[in-house]
Amino acid sequence: xxxxxxxxxxxxxxxxxxxxxxxxxxxxxxxxxxxxxxxxxxxxxxxxxxxxxxxxxxxxxxxxxxxxxxxxxxxxxxxxxxxxxxxxxxxxxxxxxxxxxxxxxxxxxxxxxxxxxxxxxxxxxxxxxxxxxxxxxxxxxxxxxxxxxxxxxxxxxxxxxxxxxxxxxxxxxxxxxxxxx
Numbered sequence: 001x002x003x004x005x006x007x008x009x010x011x012x013x014x015x016x017x018x019x020x021x022x023x024x025x026x027x028x029x030x031x032x033x034x035x036x037x038x039x040x041x042x043x044x045x046x047x048x049x050x051x052x053x054x055x056x057x058x059x060x061x062x063x064x065x066x067x068x069x070x071x072x073x074x075x076x077x078x079x080x081x082x083x084x085x086x087x088x089x090x091x092x093x094x095x096x097x098x099x100x101x102x103x104x105x106x107x108x109x110x111x112x113x114x115x116x117x118x119x120x121x122x123x124x125x126x127x128x129x130x131x132x133x134x135x136x137x138x139x140x141x142x143x144x145x146x147x148x149x150x151x152x153x154x155x156x157x158x159x160x161x162x163x164x165x166x167x168x169x170x171x172x173x174x175x176x177x178x179x180x181x
Contacts, residue, residue: 003095011103023071026064036102110149121146
């Protein structure tokens with residue numbers, strides 16, 4: 001599976017086995033994040049999957065595909081998530097983080113990836129530190145956040161992890177000005 005797509009799916013993806021035996025996998029995004037959805041849709045279609053793109057309530061849109069293969073592959077990734085990530089080659093780890101950040105990340109005066117899986121965030125932190133990125137894991141209620149707030153670390157992250165949220169960010173804090181793709 002494409003590493004960017006696996007990151008988006010781990011962050012915002014769902015899978016469902018219907019009573020009629022239909023295997024489905026989908027990604028929901030807010031209307032303001034449609035570029036993420038469009039990229040995921042293109043990856044799915046380039047991989048041979050037929051997709052369905054439609055609006056859902058709460059100012060969101062969904063890209064859905066019916067595929068037993070993708071359903072099983074996504075399930076296996078989620079079941080062995082840390083092992084999956086740690087076995088990826090360096091470039092694919094960066095692509096996974098890109099997709100995961102697009103799904104779970106926030107851009108303010110810092111970069112934060114929110115998730116309830118602390119072990120996954122620890123694994124991401126370990127990899128990012130090898131790239132020279134200083135980051136910290138904090139607890140936010142029932143979830144955790146992997147925070148990057150040092151200017152130099154943000155620059156290294158932006159150079160190595162190409163995220164749609166960073167490309168289109170209009171935030172001017174601490175060097176987070178968006179870039180034109």
